Amino acid sequence: MNPLRSIRATVNNLLASGAGLIALVPIYLVFVNALKTQADASSLSTELPHNLQWGNVGTVIDQGNLVTAFFNSVLYSFGSTILAVFLAALAAYVLARLRTRRHEILYSLLILGIAVPTNFVTLTKVMQFTHLIDTQIGIILLYAATQIPFDVFLIYAFIGSVPKELDEAAFIDGCTPIRTFAFIILPLLTPVLVTCGILNILNVWNEFLMPLYFLNNSDNWPMTLSVYNFFGQYQSNWALVSADIMLTILPLFLIYIVAQRWILSGMSSGAVKG
Amino acid sequence: MRKAYPTWFAGGALILYGILVLLPSLLGLGYSFTDWSSYSSDIHWVGLANFKTILAPNSIYVSAIKNTVIFTIATIILKTVIALALALLLTSGVRRLAYLYRALIYLPALLPMVAVGIIFKSIFDPDAGLLNSMLRLVGLGGLAQHWLTNLSLALWSVIGVDTWKGVGYIMVILIAGILAIPREYYESASLDGASSWQAFIHITLPLLRPVLAVTTVLNLLYALRVFDIVYVLTNGGPGYATETVYTTIFNAFSLGQWGVATALSTVFLIIMIALGYVAIRVMSRPEVA
Numbered sequence A: 001m002n003p004l005r006s007i008r009a010t011v012n013n014l015l016a017s018g019a020g021l022i023a024l025v026p027i028y029l030v031f032v033n034a035l036k037t038q039a040d041a042s043s044l045s046t047e048l049p050h051n052l053q054w055g056n057v058g059t060v061i062d063q064g065n066l067v068t069a070f071f072n073s074v075l076y077s078f079g080s081t082i083l084a085v086f087l088a089a090l091a092a093y094v095l096a097r098l099r100t101r102r103h104e105i106l107y108s109l110l111i112l113g114i115a116v117p118t119n120f121v122t123l124t125k126v127m128q129f130t131h132l133i134d135t136q137i138g139i140i141l142l143y144a145a146t147q148i149p150f151d152v153f154l155i156y157a158f159i160g161s162v163p164k165e166l167d168e169a170a171f172i173d174g175c176t177p178i179r180t181f182a183f184i185i186l187p188l189l190t191p192v193l194v195t196c197g198i199l200n201i202l203n204v205w206n207e208f209l210m211p212l213y214f215l216n217n218s219d220n221w222p223m224t225l226s227v228y229n230f231f232g233q234y235q236s237n238w239a240l241v242s243a244d245i246m247l248t249i250l251p252l253f254l255i256y257i258v259a260q261r262w263i264l265s266g267m268s269s270g271a272v273k274g
Numbered sequence B: 001m002r003k004a005y006p007t008w009f010a011g012g013a014l015i016l017y018g019i020l021v022l023l024p025s026l027l028g029l030g031y032s033f034t035d036w037s038s039y040s041s042d043i044h045w046v047g048l049a050n051f052k053t054i055l056a057p058n059s060i061y062v063s064a065i066k067n068t069v070i071f072t073i074a075t076i077i078l079k080t081v082i083a084l085a086l087a088l089l090l091t092s093g094v095r096r097l098a099y100l101y102r103a104l105i106y107l108p109a110l111l112p113m114v115a116v117g118i119i120f121k122s123i124f125d126p127d128a129g130l131l132n133s134m135l136r137l138v139g140l141g142g143l144a145q146h147w148l149t150n151l152s153l154a155l156w157s158v159i160g161v162d163t164w165k166g167v168g169y170i171m172v173i174l175i176a177g178i179l180a181i182p183r184e185y186y187e188s189a190s191l192d193g194a195s196s197w198q199a200f201i202h203i204t205l206p207l208l209r210p211v212l213a214v215t216t217v218l219n220l221l222y223a224l225r226v227f228d229i230v231y232v233l234t235n236g237g238p239g240y241a242t243e244t245v246y247t248t249i250f251n252a253f254s255l256g257q258w259g260v261a262t263a264l265s266t267v268f269l270i271i272m273i274a275l276g277y278v279a280i281r282v283m284s285r286p287e288v289a
Helices: A003-033 A055-063 A066-097 A101-112 A120-129 A136-159 A164-172 A177-188 A190-206 A209-214 A223-234 A238-269 B007-031 B049-055 B060-093 B098-110 B113-123 B130-137 B154-179 B183-191 B196-224 B228-233 B245-254 B258-283
Strands: none
Touching: A003 A238, A003 B060, A003 B098, A003 B113, A003 B154, A055 A066, A055 A223, A055 A238, A066 A101, A066 A136, A066 A177, A066 A190, A066 A223, A066 A238, A066 B007, A101 A136, A101 B007, A120 A136, A120 A209, A120 B007, A120 B245, A120 B258, A136 A190, A136 A209, A136 B007, A164 A177, A177 A190, A190 A223, A190 A238, A209 A223, A209 B245, A223 A238, A223 B113, A238 B098, A238 B113, B007 B258, B049 B060, B049 B258, B060 B098, B060 B154, B060 B196, B060 B245, B098 B154, B113 B130, B113 B154, B113 B228, B154 B196, B154 B228, B183 B196, B196 B258, B228 B245, B245 B258
């Protein structure tokens, strides 16, 4: 290797590790300060803790109502995702197979939702009228409704690659449409359903605005809202705030470590063919 | 054969979407022309009064729209340029550990914006915050700033944080796009004596165009709706310097000015549908799926 090339390789490696470091430092700050005393954490420095304050974790779980918030987040993200992906797959299937003018209009109407901004004021009215406001089932339905357009868009594109002859043959053999969909189409859609599922779960887990508008009862709050509220109460105690953030992002990190390949390829499969 | 595909299969999705997404938007069109508020149970038709309030020169709504546009354009450019540079670096510049770097740079995208906002509130602290401490440490104390309370700087601090969080997501998509380009193109280009810069301009960039279109659309749709990061970092301040469309709607809603809030939502709806139409056309192009 000539010297110019090895200099270039070194510079490239430095740039890459620099970028990695910039991405990592703020997260590192959370983890080291989560285990410090209040006084040591006051400047949120990069220093390692002198002696580990595991008590912070217990305090935060107690004061921050984190166990309830965790299970709320799980309920909202998984509940709405299962509902949205299932309904979107059903809709995308018929709309992709029957391409009449009417079906194309319905498809366009559905995917318009990718761009339509939420009108929170009138949505509040609708939520009140349907008695969904301030309820867990309400927020699940709401999240499902907002995820459906993008899911339909992704699944619709994917169904194009599933041969139509499969469902036609099943139908001619006397298979009902429901059985055809459940036993023949749905298994073949697994890759795109996983992509949609991961994207939806992450979106809902990190979402903040819907609970802020529509959940008043703190027992129904997901982790994002309880973290924000906790920060409001304990602004001056960075150790506890860091511990609270740490516990909020820990489940995400665990999912990321386990499902990293799926997440990274799922993120891009909507945008890049192949 | 039509019987094999009953249209009611689409019913569940359409009902849920219709009631919770379309209906509020349509109702909003109507309420935009009223004085609907929390102060009175009577609702009167006021014609275009709300729109006049919103679009009056020097109104906070106009400055919120302006801030949103600045935020959108700046984050699109920053995220695209940085993500493209990183994607190129990790696909051709760096061999060892490239996968690890990719996973690391993506990490911030995984975090809730609320958590990111709180973390950066501390990093931006003028006295004890990490950013100013670092600047002082390397002798650049003169550059230390009141990042979140300086009128002309606050919006750019918000933009910086949003870019920090969002760049990894765009990078991951661009890496997938670059890896989908057949290697043979580069091999024959280098046989013909093309430099790596020429290969980038004449092969990578044109073939990446559809993917760049998609990332731009994703960035655009996200940025126009920005809320969490502003709400947590500056809550629209100092003054109205970082107020965006969604934070302004939230404030109008909280103050009970529902007519104005819906009118602003309606203006926004029209802008988004126009852009969304273009966006869907771009994303539905045959070469991308």
